[in-house]
Amino acid sequence: MAKSGAAAVAAAVEDAELRRELRRLVRAIAEDNEVPVATYEEAARVLSALRELRFGAINGDSNGKERRKEEGEREVESLEIPKRFLCPISSELMRDPVVVASGQTYDRPFIEEWLNSGNRICPQSQQVLANTILTPNLLIRSMISEWCTDHGLIPPQLKIEEDGLLRTKNERSSFNDLLNVISLPSSSVFEQKKAVRELRLLTKLSRSFRTIVVENPSSFCQLLSILSSPNLHRDREVEEDMVTTILNLSIDDDNKKIVGENPRVIPLLIEALQFGTMEARGNSAAALFTLSALDSNKLRIGEMGVMKPLVDLLENGNPNAKKDAASAIFNLCMAHENRVRAVKGGAIGASLKSIEDQSLVDESLAILALLSNDQDAVEEISERRGVSCLLRMIRQNSCPHNKENAVVVLFAICMYDRTKLTEIGEEERLNGTVSWMVRHGTSRGRRKASGILERLKRISTHSMHHSC
Numbered sequence: 001m002a003k004s005g006a007a008a009v010a011a012a013v014e015d016a017e018l019r020r021e022l023r024r025l026v027r028a029i030a031e032d033n034e035v036p037v038a039t040y041e042e043a044a045r046v047l048s049a050l051r052e053l054r055f056g057a058i059n060g061d062s063n064g065k066e067r068r069k070e071e072g073e074r075e076v077e078s079l080e081i082p083k084r085f086l087c088p089i090s091s092e093l094m095r096d097p098v099v100v101a102s103g104q105t106y107d108r109p110f111i112e113e114w115l116n117s118g119n120r121i122c123p124q125s126q127q128v129l130a131n132t133i134l135t136p137n138l139l140i141r142s143m144i145s146e147w148c149t150d151h152g153l154i155p156p157q158l159k160i161e162e163d164g165l166l167r168t169k170n171e172r173s174s175f176n177d178l179l180n181v182i183s184l185p186s187s188s189v190f191e192q193k194k195a196v197r198e199l200r201l202l203t204k205l206s207r208s209f210r211t212i213v214v215e216n217p218s219s220f221c222q223l224l225s226i227l228s229s230p231n232l233h234r235d236r237e238v239e240e241d242m243v244t245t246i247l248n249l250s251i252d253d254d255n256k257k258i259v260g261e262n263p264r265v266i267p268l269l270i271e272a273l274q275f276g277t278m279e280a281r282g283n284s285a286a287a288l289f290t291l292s293a294l295d296s297n298k299l300r301i302g303e304m305g306v307m308k309p310l311v312d313l314l315e316n317g318n319p320n321a322k323k324d325a326a327s328a329i330f331n332l333c334m335a336h337e338n339r340v341r342a343v344k345g346g347a348i349g350a351s352l353k354s355i356e357d358q359s360l361v362d363e364s365l366a367i368l369a370l371l372s373n374d375q376d377a378v379e380e381i382s383e384r385r386g387v388s389c390l391l392r393m394i395r396q397n398s399c400p401h402n403k404e405n406a407v408v409v410l411f412a413i414c415m416y417d418r419t420k421l422t423e424i425g426e427e428e429r430l431n432g433t434v435s436w437m438v439r440h441g442t443s444r445g446r447r448k449a450s451g452i453l454e455r456l457k458r459i460s461t462h463s464m465h466h467s468c
Contacts, residue, residue: 203248240280260297273309282321302338307345326363372412404445
């Protein structure tokens, strides 16, 4: 049995090394367009070696290996593992122990995750690390191998998910503990508020913590149960923490469907938009922006009356909140059904005001360009004297994309409202603004500017014939 255990440890170590090397090679191939052919060959070699190790060269017993691996993991969990063999971050048996500058030992993938997140403090000693060098702890590695060999066990595999994130027992345990405090009727108001605030911070700081929700979607419903607490239902501090937690969770693509389809989420975000603190309003708009990356969420959000509150925030929020509101409006209007809602909600007037104030020129011009295929939107732009504003943007704004969006809207106005051609023609006669776009604009901008000149030419020709 001892010999079998030693072989299993060696195989597990080799497996981890091969996976680490394969990830490095795949990352190099994905990020470099001119990667050498040798890199592809090396990746193929490593993949072949990993496949052979896991499934056997020709007729290895892959099912047997997998079964023995699972049995070994269960036995490891049932034993009392010496504390010095456990990673302080993951609370799991270390597979690749390394020493940091403070002298503490950690499992390599977990301390690398910690350092790559920008942390320069030792999690155990709280000392500032003089450097980020990781030195293999050969003594601990040898002791772990001997301990596994003595017990005839295979060390448990690291929980490296398909997305490459490490989800530890500590994180899962912390998440569940916080949910229990939030949802249990016996918890005090102080304990619940503290748990919600801690959850907000953890979902902000830890990428892997955010993805735990995917593993157990029902946990999100448990989190939202705090909204039913009679003592916290209208608490603006709790509302802000909840909205921000939803924002943090929705950053992860796999969470967007789970979060967006929950019937309590969008009403909570809309209420925060209308009555919350300014931070809650801004974070609510940001959450709506991230959730609307999913097409099905775009329609669901738009149907629930979110445009008017977003437009109000665009007009009256602080700079960051305004930017979040504009981003959410633009993203939602990628769905055609939401464009009419945006126009009725006042998006045209708010966008023109932002352009005039020079507060959100980029975002507001992008919104107007997106809405300009709606006749009601074009008529409102004309009525609000938007033509002169757009022409000024082409003359004075230095951003090529902003000039493009301005001429896109002008072209739409020319198509819907021929009376504005006179104003545009006068601008062209005095400053040659549209002609300049034909020569110097973006590809799309040149096309739209040429279309405007063509209509001006037709009107001029028609006037000449009519006068004759």
